[in-house]
Amino acid sequence: MEHEILIVDDEPDIRFLLEGILEDEGYSTQSAAQSDEAIALFRDYRPSLVILDIWLQNSKLDGIELLKLFKEEEPNVPILMISGHGTIETAVSSLHEGAYDFIEKPFQSDRLLVIVQRALEAARLKQENAELRLRAGAQMTLMGNSGLMAALRQQISRVAPTNSRVLVSGPAGAGKEVAARMIHAQSKRSDEPFVVLNCATLAPDHFEEELFGVEGKEGQPTRRGVLERAHRGTLLLDEVADMPLETQGKIVRALQIRTFERLGGTHSVKADVRVIATTSRDLQEEIEARRFREDLYYRLAVVPLKVPSLAERPEDIPALARYFLESCAESSGLPKRELSVDALASLQTYEWPGNIRELRNLMERMLIMAPSGSANHTDPIRADMLPEMVRKGAPSMTRLNAEADVMSLPLREARDKFETQYLQVQLMRFGGNISRTANFVCMERSALHRKLKQLGVTQEERNNGAQSASAER
Numbered sequence: 290m291e292h293e294i295l296i297v298d299d300e301p302d303i304r305f306l307l308e309g310i311l312e313d314e315g316y317s318t319q320s321a322a323q324s325d326e327a328i329a330l331f332r333d334y335r336p337s338l339v340i341l342d343i344w345l346q347n348s349k350l351d352g353i354e355l356l357k358l359f360k361e362e363e364p365n366v367p368i369l370m371i372s373g374h375g376t377i378e379t380a381v382s383s384l385h386e387g388a389y390d391f392i393e394k395p396f397q398s399d400r401l402l403v404i405v406q407r408a409l410e411a412a413r414l415k416q417e418n419a420e421l422r423l424r425a426g427a428q429m430t431l432m433g434n435s436g437l438m439a440a441l442r443q444q445i446s447r448v449a450p451t452n453s454r455v456l457v458s459g460p461a462g463a464g465k466e467v468a469a470r471m472i473h474a475q476s477k478r479s480d481e482p483f484v485v486l487n488c489a490t491l492a493p494d495h496f497e498e499e500l501f502g503v504e505g506k507e508g509q510p511t512r513r514g515v516l517e518r519a520h521r522g523t524l525l526l527d528e529v530a531d532m533p534l535e536t537q538g539k540i541v542r543a544l545q546i547r548t549f550e551r552l553g554g555t556h557s558v559k560a561d562v563r564v565i566a567t568t569s570r571d572l573q574e575e576i577e578a579r580r581f582r583e584d585l586y587y588r589l590a591v592v593p594l595k596v597p598s599l600a601e602r603p604e605d606i607p608a609l610a611r612y613f614l615e616s617c618a619e620s621s622g623l624p625k626r627e628l629s630v631d632a633l634a635s636l637q638t639y640e641w642p643g644n645i646r647e648l649r650n651l652m653e654r655m656l657i658m659a660p661s662g663s664a665n666h667t668d669p670i671r672a673d674m675l676p677e678m679v680r681k682g683a684p685s686m687t688r689l690n691a692e693a694d695v696m697s698l699p700l701r702e703a704r705d706k707f708e709t710q711y712l713q714v715q716l717m718r719f720g721g722n723i724s725r726t727a728n729f730v731c732m733e734r735s736a737l738h739r740k741l742k743q744l745g746v747t748q749e750e751r752n753n754g755a756q757s758a759s760a761e762r
């Protein structure tokens with residue numbers, strides 16, 4: 290991406306010379322002769338690097354004072370000082386104030402370009418490191434082999450390279466933020482910032498300063514909001530339904546004209562931001578209840594994506610549970626543990642109201658707390674070690690029974706209906722495996738086959754036991 294360089298020098302010849310050298314190399318430049326002009330450009334032009342003369346005539350602030358202000362506002366923008374013969378000592382001391390390097394006048398263009406390149410590379414690496422630190426520990430891929438997850442991953446890879454806004458909906462803890470991070474990571478903006486505004490935890494009167502920032506006045510530094518911090522990158526509006534109505538109106542406008550004003554500011558600021566929003570509420574209902582603006586909905590939901598609940602894809606549970614056990618063992622240094630067949634079956638029949646977050650937390654807890662008979666704590670985690678609520682898998686059975694409405698049927702039909710659903714759930718628990726299901730329900734394998742045939746449970750339904758049972762819920 291093209292880099293913007295701000296040149297601050299009171300001598301028109303030097304500004305002209307620097308502009309020529311840098312633009313010939315493909316950089317874009319803007320120049321200022323004194324501090325007021327330089328501050329305004331620094332705030333609005335958002336340079337990737339500043340070349341700053343130490344000695345500025347007819348200027349409120351000199352080069353060192355400007356350096357301090359710039360470093361306070363944007364510590365990551367590298368600043369290259371220019372010094373004349375009389376200011377070498379000051380130039381050296383500028384390094385202690387955070388300048389990247391200095392160059393003496395008259396300078397050679399080759400040397401200047403090498404330093405500029407090095408400074409930009411150092412800043413890029415610093416930002417990359419910061420991003421990596423932020424991402425460390427953050428899940429970057431949506432795991433799961435179910436058809437629903439495969440379809441979601443495919444939708445993500447289609448939408449990611451476009452610049453379209455995306456609205457990711459789904460229940461709490463299902464992986465909406467992971468989906469948004471995947472979109473950013475697979476987009477052309479992946480080297481640029483991914484900034485999250487968590488609307489659910491922000492106090493209503495802080496939204497606007499967080500979004501738009503605050504203009505610095507009377508020596509106060511300017512504070513950039515998330516829209517500016519996400520410039521060239523992606524802004525995630527997490528749980529967007531929690532944004533106050535008044536702020537919703539302001540963000541609609543900012544998205545429409547792609548500019549905004551900082552709080553207390555008087556001029557427009559441009560930001561090139563891709564917005565992704567998540568919601569666990571039904572936004573159509575929120576619109577009807579007049580809690581969410583329809584025009585904002587249509588601006589955000591250019592491409593709507595839905596992350597399914599864990600209960601809709603129980604076939605993903607074994608792999609996810611093992612993955613969380615393994616990654617937790619790795620990060621905590623505890624020995625790895627497996628899950629017994631009956632424990633896996635229980636995990637698959639539980640409803641998981643807290644979705645993947647709940648599963649991950651439970652696996653972490655089990656690894657640490659589940660009792661173990663062996664000295665090295667490596668024996669499998671069994672169903673009887675799971676919390677009672679999970680072990681019983683009660684909600685799904687209860688719901689199936691209620692849905693069957695067996696009370697209104699003659700005994701024979703009610704029994705058939707119950708048996709069909711009971712066997713479908715058990716097949717789902719054992720991933721469609723007839724022998725293991727037969728063992729669990731205490732039937733002969735051949736008798737179970739006959740029973741399934743008599744009840745009309747097809748081979749396809751048996752193979753997709755997990756999916757068909759979940760679809761019925």
Ligand SMILES: Nc1ncnc2c1ncn2[C@@H]1O[C@H](COP(=O)(O)OP(=O)(O)OP(=O)(O)O)[C@@H](O)[C@H]1O
Pocket residue numbers: 427428430431432433459460461462463464465466467468567569645646649
């Ligand atoms: N498919 C997945 N594979 C692996 N880990 C996942 C997956 N989906 C979610 N997670 C993990 O589950 C937790 C919850 O995910 P995430 O924060 O993305 O959910 P969310 O839908 O945004 O939740 P909330 O609405 O509560 O913010 C995170 O720790 C995340 O790493």
